[in-house]
Amino acid sequence: MELAIAALSRPQARPDRGTTRISLCPVSRQYKTREKFRVFYLAMTLSRVVDSVSMSDPGQSSGTWTLLTGHGHVLVEIARNPEARIRDISPVVGLTERSVQAIVADLEAEGYLTRTRTGRRVVYTVNPDSLFRHHAQDGHRIGPFLDLLAGNRTEATPGPEDD
Numbered sequence: 298m299e300l301a302i303a304a305l306s307r308p309q310a311r312p313d314r315g316t317t318r319i320s321l322c323p324v325s326r327q328y329k330t331r332e333k334f335r336v337f338y339l340a341m342t343l344s345r346v347v348d349s350v351s352m353s354d355p356g357q358s359s360g361t362w363t364l365l366t367g368h369g370h371v372l373v374e375i376a377r378n379p380e381a382r383i384r385d386i387s388p389v390v391g392l393t394e395r396s397v398q399a400i401v402a403d404l405e406a407e408g409y410l411t412r413t414r415t416g417r418r419v420v421y422t423v424n425p426d427s428l429f430r431h432h433a434q435d436g437h438r439i440g441p442f443l444d445l446l447a448g449n450r451t452e453a454t455p456g457p458e459d460d
Contacts, residue, residue: 426438
């Protein structure tokens with residue numbers, strides 16, 4: 298495969314002169330062909346990696362996935378520490394500051410939390426009455442879940458079906 302890519306990248310010799318001619322059309326074709334080879338190579342290589350690592354391996358202790366999404370991790374951390382800055386939340390949840398900022402904006406837009414400015418700082422307030430978004434958890438509020446994960450020892454309030 299390396300030979301095919303090297304052969305495609307050679308400029309063409311001009312028969313009438315001793316110089317080489319490089320035209321735009323063959324170059325763009327060469328680029329596209331090179332990219333196709335690269336995509337196939339990466340697909341073959343990465344598919345081997347995916348096949349060799351299985352989440353069901355009993356001896357594998359560390360996985361590549363977590364039970365909560367980034368949004369869940371950020372919401373739990375804000376429930377633990379409402380006065381935390383994005384800079385403080387970022388290393389705890391393992392995301393960049395920019396990602397955490399976008400997640401906080403998403404959570405605020407959906408009504409899961411509100412931001413209140415106190416001087417130069419921002420204090421977050423989690424809305425425990427917000428409902429989970431997935432249909433499998435219809436009717437369940439996030440408050441008791443956050444209390445459990447955030448370590449709050451408050452009394453869990455009943456959901457709409459518990460009344």
